[in-house]
Amino acid sequence: MLRECHRVLSPQGRIAGYVVHTPDGLGRSDRLRAAELGPAQVNADAPPAELARRAGFAVTLDRDVTAEFRATCEALLRARDELAGQLRREEGEEVFEEERSRKARMLEGIEAGLLLRRLVVALQAQLPDGRPPPALPEV
Amino acid sequence: MPQAPDGKDDLGSFEARYSVRRSRAARTVERIALGQDAGLQGYTTLEQAHTLSQCLELGAGSLLLDVGAGRGWPGAHLARAAGCRVLSTDVPQEALREARERAAGWEPSGYFQVLAADGRAFPLRAGAVDAIVHADVFC
Numbered sequence: 001m002l003r004e005c006h007r008v009l010s011p012q013g014r015i016a017g018y019v020v021h022t023p024d025g026l027g028r029s030d031r032l033r034a035a036e037l038g039p040a041q042v043n044a045d046a047p048p049a050e051l052a053r054r055a056g057f058a059v060t061l062d063r064d065v066t067a068e069f070r071a072t073c074e075a076l077l078r079a080r081d082e083l084a085g086q087l088r089r090e091e092g093e094e095v096f097e098e099e100r101s102r103k104a105r106m107l108e109g110i111e112a113g114l115l116l117r118r119l120v121v122a123l124q125a126q127l128p129d130g131r132p133p134p135a136l137p138e139v
Numbered sequence: 140m141p142q143a144p145d146g147k148d149d150l151g152s153f154e155a156r157y158s159v160r161r162s163r164a165a166r167t168v169e170r171i172a173l174g175q176d177a178g179l180q181g182y183t184t185l186e187q188a189h190t191l192s193q194c195l196e197l198g199a200g201s202l203l204l205d206v207g208a209g210r211g212w213p214g215a216h217l218a219r220a221a222g223c224r225v226l227s228t229d230v231p232q233e234a235l236r237e238a239r240e241r242a243a244g245w246e247p248s249g250y251f252q253v254l255a256a257d258g259r260a261f262p263l264r265a266g267a268v269d270a271i272v273h274a275d276v277f278c
Contacts, residue, residue: 001206001258001276008204010266016194017206017273018183039275061194065187072182075172082171083164090162117182121194 002055009124015057016121018065019048023116030114037109048120057122066110069117073107177212181275188213195270197221204228204268206258207276211238214272215251224249226268228256 005015022034022043031043044051049062080087080100088096109115166176174185183191191213197203201223205214208227215238218225227238238253245251256262258276 001273004258004261005204005206005271005273007265008261008263008267009271010269013266013269013271014195015271015273016191017271018181018187018191018275019273020182020275068184068187069182072172072184076168076182079168079171083168086164087162087168090164119187119190119194 002051002057006056006124011124013124014121015052015124016061016119018117018119020069020115020117021048022114026114033112034109034114037105037112038115042115048118049122052120052122056125058125059120059122061119061121063119064116065119066116069115070107070110073103073110077103077107175212175216177210177216181209183213183274185216187274188216191272191274192217192220195272197223197270199223201269202226202267204261204263204271206271206273208238209234211241211251211253213274215241215245217272218250224252226252226254226263228254228258228261230255230257 009015020039020042022031024047026034026043034042046054049059052059077100080096080103084096091099106115169176173183175188195203195217197217197220199222201221203214203218203221203223203225205211205217205225205227208214208229209231211227214225214227227242229235229238232255235253235255242251242253254262
């Protein structure tokens, strides 16, 4: 996905996004556990910023936002619990339980240190033909 | 890389999640926990969307590509704030349908466009977009 983003982004264009990922150096069992608790594709060969660099981007911001991620997960679970009766009636029992379980697993993964979230911002560092752009704005 | 549990986070599961009609209670949960009720499947709060907006430095003439946008969050919000155009991309049909409904009533007309495409191949020429946003793709 990042290489394709690099292709379609204009010279000096910016890419910014939040990425859920796993810590470096996890063993096989922890990687499997992370994929069970979080997004199935959460395991990658390198941290998000390194993947962006490999795709040709110049990373300008790489910020850990796991604490906010945890707070958001907790807030979603708390709000769903507070409105549980209404949600069960409107969504149905199966959807309610599935959604609650998904959020609870995510929080479990965060608390276990298996799921992290980062904000990564990067610049288009070269033209599609490999030449550098005319100039890069300061960030 | 570890394999995902069967059926977890594949296209079918995303289709199923987006096909659930969003209840009034679910919208309330989103407003309480995330500060918005755009119907996202991820964890990006309104405050974090503002951070993305600052990082991307969008201008009125920008074309923003939102990758894995689902129903249009956060790209449509960022574009609205900046007065720029947004191209919202994803794969689940139900999410695209809802995004197209939003886009149909968008002002100015044509500033919010929806495209069925995954991140591996955008039907765009090289350098076509000025900025790219993504948030919790695969969450």
